[in-house]
Amino acid sequence: MSAATMTPAELKAQEKAAKKAEKERQKRVARDEAAERKRAAKTGFSNPANPTRSIGLTIVCAIFAVYCLFPFVYLVINATKTQADFTSTFGLGFGHTFALWDNIVTVFTYQDGIFGRWFVNTILYVVVGAGGATLLAIMGGYALAKFRFPGRNLCFAIIIGAISVPGIALAVPQFLLFAKVGLTNTPWSMIIPSLVSTFGLYLMWIFSDQAVPDELLEAARVDGAGEFRTFFQISLPLLAPGIVTTALFAIVATWNNYFLPLIMLKDADWYPLTIGLNQWKDQASTAGGQAIQNLVITGSLITIIPLVIAFLCLQKYWQSGLAAGAVKE
Amino acid sequence: MRNIKKVIAATAAVATLVGLAACGGGSDNSSNQGDADNAELVFWGWDSGNSMKDIIKGFEKANPGITVKFNNTGTAEKTSTALSNAIAAGNGAPDVVMLEDPTVTQFAVTDGLVDLSEFGADKLADDFAAGPWNKLQYNNKPYALPIDSGPEMFFYNKAVFDKAGVDGESIKTWDDYYEAAKKIRATGSYITNLAGTSNDYQPFTAQVWQAGAQPWKVDGENITINMTKDAGMKKYIQFVQKLIDEDLVDTKTPNWSDDWNRELNDGTIASLTIGAWMPVNLMSGAPDQAGNWRVAQLPQWEEGQEVSAEDGGSALSVVKLSKNQAAAYKFVEYMTHGDGAQEMADTGTFPSLKKILQSDSFTDPTTEGNKKTNDYFGGQNVNEVLSEAAQRPTEKFQYLPYNPFAQSAYGDEVSKAYTKEITLEQALKNYGDKLAKQGEDQGYTVTVK
């Protein structure tokens, strides 16, 4: 490239133009494909892979959907039962009384309303933990894709090796380490482990590899922009769909995290929802304890709802993000 | 290659660091009594009656310089796991911990708990029922004080018994029990469930305890295991094998499963021999049988005997890592021996303090708590029956210092007898061998008889 002979202003203009052209091209492609799909779906013409909708295939898929969804039916039905109905009536039939609202109210008021506290904790862990995990994964993935730094190749081997070690056996060493540093029983003992999303790292690495053209970075560097400015101003916007995907997987992982907080946290005030619900569940099998399975079921249902909403909101980003990871040359 | 060398060097450095750090966590024996009147205590335990906060408030009022932070650690198992982790780490341990009785010895052996006779707890021996008190001694020193107890009782569903033509009150011996089991089986129900899972370990120990058996004996660093040749064990094995062979017990339903509650609720399981804390669980787990359940004394091995045994029960201990041991003991004393004990009993915990067991208010059928329980038991004065059982004599019984292992291995080995793969005798023999191996692994000298 004849960058040396250009003035910075020219360079900038050129870079801008390139960026704009690239963006436009991508937009155009997306528009075309969307239109094409729509047309395919409607007229059944331009998609050669038989566009007419098949009732037969839909029925087969519907069977599979029933398999996926009927456990949720169980959850919803049982959330409407009292504890007495839960033990005495059939699992997929309704109870004698419809107690859904009572259950919801009791979930939020039982033990001085500790469920609300768990809910807030979980959100805190998700925002800080999963948010941080996403940021770290973006930066790490970007570094792996765009720089050939010393130790880079070792990173892969070490990460694969590390996650092959059964997590259960690491729990005690992890606990001892956190205890040494004085972090057990604080929110940090939940947040710090959540910051590592190896799957996110992988995803962002692949995504950076494909979504951020090297030419663009070169241009910015020649322009004199620092690495971080380049990263934030040029790369980040291009990475948006991948970021959403990484964030989503990190959110689910943190939201459902169970084993590590179980070891790390002893103060019910810092429990996330999963630990709290499990504690309620255990109450039924404790000598002299009151069974509150109805609250466990209702609480589980409430726990799932935010994740479902997150899925629904983000599913359009989702495909493109993951797609990058799966693309074969 | 250069990189690999670097990594190895770094790894070695880290290993040394971690190793050193981990070894530094031992307990030193210097006095950590602290100020008995001024302290911030941390207390780990579970809270079956949902009453801990109120009781703690009472304590703080009586001891203005001391505050207690209660961390609900969920279950007995989780609490003892957490405690051993914290002891290993050398910090983050609570001052006071609630433990299930059988695990107390383990922590006493490994020097995790304070010998409470330092604070004069040994003088309280006569105030507590013998069963729970005896379980908490190690080297004849109390390492915990009982907060609740569970004398083994015979709970039965009168409606099912009536249908089978059995009078529950007349079951005095295990032979009577066997005859009743046959009649109940004829109606389609089972007299009880026995599945040999790890959840059945405590009822198992209670039953062999009552039979006077000593499946294991611990004497300092020596352990003797006598699982099948001990006279009491023989009696027990023969009896249970008969129940299994004649299909008189439900061998498919483990204790504490959802199915278990449902079978108690629909009358499939007609009776239980289980700890005296069971009424609360029955009331929430088997609501449809309200009015039908009754409680009676445990059947005896010999006619005319009055031998009891303990199933479950928990206790409070002071953790050796605590810097406020004196204040911690004050709290333990309040909860188990002082005003807190009465409050615990009032909210449904089964007491082990003789004073409470014998008090009029404990058996007074007009108190709100008692009325609720008695209604469920068809108007029977439940606490009167339980109180009698708690004051019956018990044999001395010791748990193994590696009790959690004994409990989980029980499920692995003994359940094979209930799925009828092997005989109970063989299963218990295998179990004994496994316990012996674990003992040797832990440095004990083990003799198997």
Place this chain on the structure above:
Amino acid sequence: MSEQTLGAASAQTGLLPEMTSRHTAQARINKHKADWRGWKFMWPFALVFVFVFIIPIVYAIFISFFKKQMIGGTKFVGFENYSRLFVDQQFWSSVWRVALFTIVQVPIMLFLAAAMALALDSMKLHGTKFFRISTFLPYAVPAVVSTMIWGFVYGAKYGLVGSFNDFFGTNLDVLAPDVLLAAIGNINTWEFTGYNMLIFYSSLSTIPHSLYEAASIDGASEWQIVKRIKLPELRGSLAITVIFSIIGSFQLFNEPSILQNMVPGNAITTYYTPNMYAYNLSFSGNQSNYAAALAITMAVITMAIAYAVQLRSMKEQMK
């Protein structure tokens, strides 16, 4: 299992970029000026990773050479724990069990996921969006809750299986020891099919439609398009999903340990899977040193298998 599988997903980290030769070539051009700049971005992840994973692993390796006894304290024993593990039948029985589980469950799950992805991608379905979300939804359910639900379904007395038996007069028991592993496999399939489906589905949606058009002009049938264009496209993502599913099933823990209390007898022992064995050794057996040796050994076995599979799929890629 979810955290582990998520982590496991990144097993792929070593795989793909090596295959994408174009980028490697580009990277080489940059190499002389790249130097240490990458660490500016890498260090935060690396730092946390070292703290959360590497140090505990190093510690686990370290303690696996010791033995701690209630009587006698801690002493150095060299490789004793490993040699003991080598002849420990309980350990090997658990390894074979998860190996069997992996061989059967992973292909079924991935087949279902791929079939569902192809169906969704075919655009022949009424309500594609609904199917997409409903397939994925089970992944949102914490393992604790999903096992509770399936425990109800499996119940031979009060559960769905029980009602089925009452209705048809059969005597099915899916929690019987010989079919139990399949019952657990079903729970895992339910939980993770959607997750894998989405990875396949998104890789399918990257195929440019011009390719289909070209194929159809050439007179390719629908089936040929699936075989010639779509299935080869899935190979890359198949490698990812295979590897992280292997790691995930080798670490099987949550489902069997929650089911343990619902299953009669010793169908689920404390050494049912290597992970359960490790858990029981360190938490109720007071043998955390031996458990550490077990964990390290399992990691080596898992890595060996993951690499072997990865190697095969890479060879396929080169065909």
